[in-house]
Amino acid sequence: MNTEEDGIVQGRIEKLRELKEMNIDAFPYRWEKKDGVKELRERFGHLKEEEESGYSTCTAGRLIGKRRQGKAGFGNIADGSEKIQIYCRQDVLGDSYEIFKKADIGDFIGITGNVFKTKTGELTILVKGFSVLAKSLKPLPEKWHGLKDIELIYRKRYLDLISNGDSFDIFLKRTKIIKSIRKYLDSKGFIEVETPILQTLPGGADARPFVTHHNALDMELYLRIAPELYLKRLIIGGFERVYELNRNFRNEGMDKNHNPEFTMLETYAAYWDYNDVMDFTEGMIKTVVDEVFGGTVDIVRDGRQIPLSFPFKRISMLDELSKVSGLDIASMNEDELISKVKELGKEAPRSKGKAIEKLFEHYVEPSLNKPVFITDFPIESSPLTKKHRSREGVVERFELYFAGMEIANAYSELNDPLEQKERFEMQEALRTKGDDEAQRMDEDFLEALHYGMPPTGGLGIGVDRLVMILTNAKTIRDVILFPTMRKEAE
């Protein structure tokens, strides 16, 4: 649509001209906003009907409703997800009443006036001064139904935030969750670091990377799929506890749980093993629930209530898979496991480890309701993880599941350089067999390991997914402000 040809836009441009004739700047430079609407509500919510506070406020917000009645009128202004009523009277405002009459829904306005309650008990500001702070030229989405068009919600998030309070609150919660996580990490002595997003060799996860090109150096660079190998270099360098709240990029499919760019928290602590990391992860989530949600949060997934009780259950992947499927997984060889997956009508996995994970996804994941730590993954699909101290064929790794969704992934980090070399070689072999998600030999990281890395517990948490769980969002797009979209048609 051509903005300039729209009738409503033309009408509002005409109003701009009229304001200019009245010597009014519809786009002034600043406004001294004394009170927020939230504070006004907290402070004067207790007033009785028709009671006046005697308090003179100065506030601002977007005009979202207007009900004129001749020589007086009501309106509502929105300040974040809070709103408050304003009452404008010609006998109070005098000439400024004309400005109120010309105001459109969507305009930013600044007002001064006295706080009181109407006879129907609505907290209201009797307006003494009315100023336009920014004229809105396009009409907002419909006031009652809000913005429903899912495509518009994602493409024009600002309209979603203006008209859908629930959405606004989810993103507010998201920042509070992240703030609470940082506070917890600080309290445990972690320091926040930044490592390269542009990497010469993508590592630390099984995923296809985005490839880009550096002109001056004339070389390929990859957007990171994980910061893991750099954070471990910092543990080698002597930082004992580090974390990075990082944006990762994976060139893969998109669905309810996947966006090509997503936010991950990775933490590494020297001298810890994965048992320590489980305690630490529980502590983090408990802190977030306490600080952001007042200690309890109702989690509902697919219509089911998910109880949140600490500590979380810890179950072994192979034990649980054998139990639920009735198969004796430990005694099955690679071919048997792979053909079992094929029997289920799924694509043939490329390794024993992947086969076990597929079977786990099929048999166990749907029944995982409560938060649970799944421990001890197959060695083939965990090349950066220490072998289990007492069990054959598995590594010291866990994933945290909420309602069947993977939230976190953590290891006792492999720190034996010679074994790490062998594991990379195993991955290279898988890559040669056509697994383009297999990890790559990283000689520079191997060299770093040769200098010695202390025993280390590492953790990755999918921040978007954690926010989804805690806010009952149905798709990852509801917790990412600007999710990846195909380019709009001309």
Add this chain to the structure above:
RNA sequence: GGGCUGUUAGCUCAAUGGUAGAGCAACUGACUCUUAAUCAGUAGGUUGAAGGUUCGAGCCCUUCACAGCCCA
């Protein structure tokens, strides 16, 4: 990648193959405690795009674009 569904006014939605409508928003007027204000009136459309079938297409067919859901 496959299947299904959707795309109509700024927004939310209607419309047996037969003159594209409503509510909100907008515009004009009335109204000094309204709150989805009310009342009277006005205006607003290349029905996602391009073809096709038909006397006649928002509706049927084909292709394309974008989106959603399910499956892989």
